[in-house]
Amino acid sequence: MWIVAAFITMICFGTNNMIFKWSTTNGLSKIHIQFVFYLVAFILTAxxxxxxxxxxxxxxxxxLGAVIGILNANGxxxxxxxxxxGPASLTSPLVSVNTIIPILSAALIFNEHITILQWVGIIVILGSAILIQYSPQASGGSIQYMPWLSRxxxxxxxxxxxxxxxxxxxxLHIDSLNTLICMYGGGAIYLCINSLLARENWQKAELKSGTLxxxxxxxxxxxxxxxxxxxxxxxVFPIVSLSCLVVVLGGCWIFKERLRSYQVVGVLSAVLGIILTKI
Structure with a gap:
């Protein structure tokens, strides 16, 4: 059942990333959508x-919950x-490389064993990240390379x-509901402060998107x-990181993004690396 739960998380996170991408292309405030999302989630969980x-x-x-909420909001x-x-179909697979950090921590901090295949997967993921971003002009020069990479x-x-x-x-066996309440509460406060500082105009679509x-x-x-x-x-971490597939497919299907052949290889090898880390 826990593998099924991990795949459900993957789909939910991938769907949310597509909503964030859609909101970006429609000029909606990232901070406002996040604030509504955290506020609604806090009210419901509380x-x-x-x-x-x-x-x-x-x-x-x-x-712990508040820091998790702030990190998720900032991420x-x-x-x-x-x-x-840059394009969603490249951005999401690269962001999914973050799975390496908790995988390594699982071995170094929580004493989980990492197999040789998992180490191979980690190396493949890193190589894929380099391949995907090989050329700053990979998508017809539309990528603002350094700002894109820094984000x-x-x-x-x-x-x-x-x-x-x-x-x-x-x-630490902390109740997950308590963590969620603190996560959404802490994130809402963080985003409320950001919203006041940004002073952006509110739009009705931000309320609907944030609630969803x-x-x-x-x-x-x-x-x-x-x-x-x-x-x-x-x-669990590598399965969840496969949410990039939802964004890759959505980016090509909904936003009509195109990948070079070597970038397709990079995306596929990144997925292969992620799969190897969970074997």
């Missing part, structure tokens, strides 16, 4: 906790900004550290915690 009976909170849970913002600078690196760092903290929460993302996020993260609590982290 309401469920009140109805079902919330477990006792402690300072570690609140801090999504950086990825959305990367979508502005991707920031997103990789945020999502990578987030994965470590997710595993830490599971390792919030619903997918609750379902996805609930499955994510279940998979981490009952399964093997070094397998």
């Amino acid at each position: 309401s469920y906790a009140v109805i079902s009976g919330i477990h006792q909170m402690d300072i570690i849970t609140m801090i 999504n913002i950086q990825m959305s900004k990367a979508f502005e600078k 991707i690196l920031f997103a990789i760092f945020s999502f990578g550290v987030l994965g470590i903290l997710m595993k830490t929460s599971s390792y 993302v919030g619903l997918f996020s609750i379902f996805g993260y609930s499955c994510y915690f279940f998979a981490l609590n009952t399964g093997t982290a070094s397998i």
Whole structure:
């Protein structure tokens, strides 16, 4: 069941990334959509906790959850900004390289064994990342290369550290509902501050998009915690990172993006690397 939960998380995260890409192409505020998404998710998770009976909170849970929420919000913002600078079908696979960070932490911090095949997968993923971004003019010169790459690196760092903290929460046996409440609450406060500083005009579509993302996020993260609590982290993380496939296919189908032949090879080898890391 935990593998199924990991795949559901993959689909939910991939769908949300496509919504972020769509919102970027339609001039909607990344911060506003994220704020609505976090606020809706916080209200729903907190309401469920009140109805079902919330477990006792402690300072570690609140801090850990809030940091996870801030990292996730920042990672999504950086990825959305990367979508502005380059194609979704390249951006998402590169951001998914963040799976290497929690996989290594699973071995070094949580003493999970990494097989030779998984090490091969990690190397393939890194090589694929280099291949995918080989030429700054890979997509007809439409990529603003250095800004695009810097946003991707920031997103990789945020999502990578987030994965470590997710595993830490599971390792400490912290109730996943408490973590979600603190995650969405902390993220909402962080994004509220960002929204006040940015002073962007609100649009009605941002409310609808943010609410939809919030619903997918609750379902996805609930499955994510279940998979981490009952399964093997070094397998869960790569499966979740396959969310890039949803964006790759969506980018080519919905946004009519085109890839060079060597970039197709890079995307496919990245997927192969991710699969090897979960064997």
